[in-house]
Amino acid sequence: xxxxxxxxSRVICKSGTSVKIECRSLDFQATTMFWYRQFPKQSLMLMAxxxxxxxxTYEQGVEKDKFLINHASLxxxxxxxxxxxxxxxxxxxxxxxxxxxxxxxxxSRLTVL
Amino acid sequence: AQSVSQHNxxxxxxxxxxxxxxxxxxxxxTVNLFWYVQxxxxxxxxxxxxxxxxxxxxxxxxxxxxxxxxxxxFNLRKPSVQWSDTAEYFCAVTPQTGxxxxxxxxxxxxxxxx
Numbered sequence: 001x002x003x004x005x006x007x008x009s010r011v012i013c014k015s016g017t018s019v020k021i022e023c024r025s026l027d028f029q030a031t032t033m034f035w036y037r038q039f040p041k042q043s044l045m046l047m048a049x050x051x052x053x054x055x056x057t058y059e060q061g062v063e064k065d066k067f068l069i070n071h072a073s074l075x076x077x078x079x080x081x082x083x084x085x086x087x088x089x090x091x092x093x094x095x096x097x098x099x100x101x102x103x104x105x106x107x108s109r110l111t112v113l
Numbered sequence: 114a115q116s117v118s119q120h121n122x123x124x125x126x127x128x129x130x131x132x133x134x135x136x137x138x139x140x141x142x143t144v145n146l147f148w149y150v151q152x153x154x155x156x157x158x159x160x161x162x163x164x165x166x167x168x169x170x171x172x173x174x175x176x177x178x179x180x181x182x183x184x185x186x187f188n189l190r191k192p193s194v195q196w197s198d199t200a201e202y203f204c205a206v207t208p209q210t211g212x213x214x215x216x217x218x219x220x221x222x223x224x225x226x227x
Contacts, residue, residue, distance in 0.1 A: 043217040044203070100164065101147065102215060104157040
């Protein structure tokens with residue numbers, strides 16, 4: 001399996017600021033990581049696929065300039081929510097694919113005031 | 114379009130009761146199927162998975178699921194639940210070929226009363 005860690009677990013920011021969320025694969029070299037967003041009482045929605053050393057692949061309807069993804073190494077992917085607004089408040093979860101299944105981080109709850 | 118439906122959004126059971134959570138998917142090709150569980154305050158973790166072979170799969174903590182291809186279903190079962198099974202359960206599907214894009218159901222929140 002794979003152990004995935006996210007930081008921070010909770011973040012509160014003011015509207016208009018940018019927030020960076022880190023996702024680390026602690027024991028597995030991940031060429032691909034996935035970023036999900038979970039709204040209250042709703043399912044996980046795939047936002048983008050993060051590819052090590054290349055551009056991320058975004059799902060339809062996800063603004064790539066709003067949600068910047070960087071996958072600079074085999075163990076780290078970052079999601080930056082730029083110019084955050086209250087509607088960006090959500091639970092963001094990253095995952096790593098290993099041995100045919102997904103392993104998830106603990107999630108990061110973003111609250112934009 | 115691909116989709117996953119979990120019909121039970123909230124389930125409340127007493128300890129020792131039997132559990133069955135429904136999951137139906139919509140996809141024209143061959144799929145891999147998963148059930149994930151999220152305990153309060155913890156991250157999602159895999160309960161069980163089906164790739165091929167015996168359609169009745171057994172997972173951790175006494176859970177099992179049956180893949181019925183003709184019904185596009187992958188229902189989760191446990192004969193006797195415990196208070197510690199209180200959690201949110203997600204069904205997920207991914208095509209066997211091509212993308213590893215997972216499609217998740219909306220989740221079922223299970224509460225087991227002691």
